[in-house]
Amino acid sequence: MKRFVNDMKKYYNYEVRAAKSALKTEVANSYLNWIWWVLDPLFSMMIYYLIFGVVFEGKEDHFVTFLFIGQTMWAFFNKNVVQSVKMIKRNKSIVARVYIPKFVLLVSNMMINGFKMLISWIIVIVMMVVARVPVTFNVLYAVPIVIIMCMVTFALSINLMHFGVFVEDLGNVINIAMKLLFYMTGIFFSIEKRLGTHYPLAAKVLVHANPMALLITDMRNVVLYNKGPHLKWLLIWALIALLFSIIGINTIYKNENSYVKVI
Secondary structure (H helix, E strand, C coil): CHHHHHHHHHCHHHHHHHHHHHHHHHCCCCCCHHHHHHHHHHHHHHHHHHHHHHHCCCCCCCHHHHHHHHHHHHHHHHHHHHHHCCHHHHCHHHHHHCCCCCHHHHHHHHHHHHHHHHHHHHHHHHHHHHHCCCCCHHHHHHHHHHHHHHHHHHHHHHHHHHHHHHCCCHHHHHHHHHHHHHHCCCCCCCHHHHCCCCCHHHHHHHHHHCHHHHHHHHHHHHHHCCCCCCHHHHHHHHHHHHHHHHHHHHHHHHHHHHHHHHC
């Protein structure tokens, strides 16, 4: 881990510059430029609201903000995980020419998606002000929840980044798995309310065994409903994420020389 910390310090400026460059390139030829980073999540939220809020009559309090929080957190997690599978192959020109620790590519990509998530969180704050959502000290838990979400995302992504080099079909498998997980995470509904009444055990399993379901549920609780988070389970998933991050980092370091040969 000492080597990892030193490399993070050494390549931090590169990660930031690479992220800024990618963001500028993404909107370089767009008429609306960076405004798309605001419009995209808003339009997605409107579509989901029409389907699940109007057609299926979503009854959760502050449903629009409830929905947008789930969408914001899922988008960050989903994009990073899916993109990590082909991360090394997609950056073949860099990997083949110069040496950089391969996790640097992942961290830079997380910065890109993190910036877009930050814009969405600003929109969430505006929604809360408009809806007059009461704010309490529980909202401070939002910070560690986001940190743990980043840890979980990094832990899964860095391991998938390694296996994605050697397993060509892994990307297709992950796409299918993420679609299934999407509907098991409670983006459009409260797992605890919808399932908890009739199937309390199933609701607990879905929330506790799925880190994103736990994180999204807790974020909504502390931001919208003046409730405390599941501290014990957040700590458990933070430790699991830390363990798998260490495994992934060591795996990347051990196999760095073989990646160039495969890609």
